[in-house]
Amino acid sequence: MNKCILCGNISTDIDFKQTSGGAPVAKFSIAVNKPKDGTDFVPIVAWNQVAENVSTFCEKGSKILVDGRLQNNSYEKDGQKRYYTEVVAERIEFLSAKKKEENPYKDMSINTEFQAGSSIEITDSDIPF
Numbered sequence: 198m199n200k201c202i203l204c205g206n207i208s209t210d211i212d213f214k215q216t217s218g219g220a221p222v223a224k225f226s227i228a229v230n231k232p233k234d235g236t237d238f239v240p241i242v243a244w245n246q247v248a249e250n251v252s253t254f255c256e257k258g259s260k261i262l263v264d265g266r267l268q269n270n271s272y273e274k275d276g277q278k279r280y281y282t283e284v285v286a287e288r289i290e291f292l293s294a295k296k297k298e299e300n301p302y303k304d305m306s307i308n309t310e311f312q313a314g315s316s317i318e319i320t321d322s323d324i325p326f
Contacts, residue, residue: 199266201284204292205229207259208238213252223248227261241265243286251289260292 205227212224228236241263243251251280255261265286271278 201263201265201267203227203229203239203263203284205239205261205263207255207257207261210257211252211255213248219250221245223252225251228253228323229264240281240283241286242268242283243289247286247289251286252290255289262290262292263289 207225208228209226213221214223215221221244224241226238227253228238230236251261263284263286265284265288267282268285269278269280269282273279
């Protein structure tokens with residue numbers, strides 16, 4: 198079984214792109230504290246909706262939990278084959294909000310005055326979906 202669960206802070210800017218086939222991909226690293234002293238910097242790659250969500254709602258410094266799998270890759274540079282390992286994120290849980298993002302709902306007014314025992318009439322035009 199290949200399963201990896203990491204909790205840490207995003208340590209690089211999120212590099213969000215789309216492949217030539219149109220698939221969204223996000224690459225970044227997270228800083229994970231070691232049990233004793235020090236920190237590991239783990240490269241993460243996310244695809245499709247996970248990539249879109251992390252690039253929209255997170256930034257460098259955001260605390261996240263990554264649930265994924267290890268993947269080994271290789272490439273050739275200057276005639277030498279080089280190897281690297283990364284975590285493919287299958288699910289990301291956001292543990293802190295994006296700092297620069299303001300509350301997108303702050304300008305929405307919601308009528309919270311409602312008397313117990315009274316009724317409200319709702320029509321199809323009142324439903325936003």
